[in-house]
Amino acid sequence: MAQGYATADRRYIGAAPMFFERLGRAGLPDAVRTPIAGVLEFFLENDDDTVEPSRDSFDGLLNFLQRHHDLPLPSIGVNRDGRFVAVWQNHAFRLSYEFLPSGRVLWASTERQLGRILVRDGVADVDSLPSEFACLRGTPTAPNQPAR
Numbered sequence: 001m002a003q004g005y006a007t008a009d010r011r012y013i014g015a016a017p018m019f020f021e022r023l024g025r026a027g028l029p030d031a032v033r034t035p036i037a038g039v040l041e042f043f044l045e046n047d048d049d050t051v052e053p054s055r056d057s058f059d060g061l062l063n064f065l066q067r068h069h070d071l072p073l074p075s076i077g078v079n080r081d082g083r084f085v086a087v088w089q090n091h092a093f094r095l096s097y098e099f100l101p102s103g104r105v106l107w108a109s110t111e112r113q114l115g116r117i118l119v120r121d122g123v124a125d126v127d128s129l130p131s132e133f134a135c136l137r138g139t140p141t142a143p144n145q146p147a148r
Contacts (some may be wrong), residue, residue: 060099
C-alpha cells in the first residue's frame with residue numbers, strides 16, 4: 001500500500017500536502033480555490049483505487065485557472081493516467097481539457113448548431129487554446145467576479 005499521511009478522519013497519499021500547498025499558492029479567488037480543495041480531498045484520499053495525480057498536469061490546470069478565473073468553475077476529474085481533466089457543459093455545448101504533463105492541453109468540444117452536432121478536438125498550448133468561452137460565461141455556476 002502507498003505511503004501516506006492521515007488527518008483525524010482521512011488517509012491521503014504521501015504527495016497530498018504538495019497539491020494542497022500548490023493550490024494555496026496559486027492565488028485563485030476563494031470561489032474557485034475552495035471547490036478545487038474539495039475535489040483534491042476526494043482524489044488524494046488513499047484507497048485501493050487511488051491513481052496518484054500528475055503534479056505537472058495539476059500545475060497546468062492551475063495555470064489555466066489563474067488566467068481564466070472569470071469562467072464558470074468546471075467539473076474537475078483525474079483520469080487513469082493521473083491527468084487532470086476540466087469539463088464545462090451547458091445544454092448546447094461541452095468543452096473538455098485534459099492537462100498533459102508536458103504543459104499542453106488535449107481539448108475536445110461538442111456543440112449543437114441548427115440541429116447538427118459539431119465535434120472538434122486538438123492539442124494546444126494553454127496560450128493558444130480555442131477561445132470558445134463566450135457560451136460558458138454568465139452561466140449560474142460562474143464564480144462572482146468583478147467587472148473588467
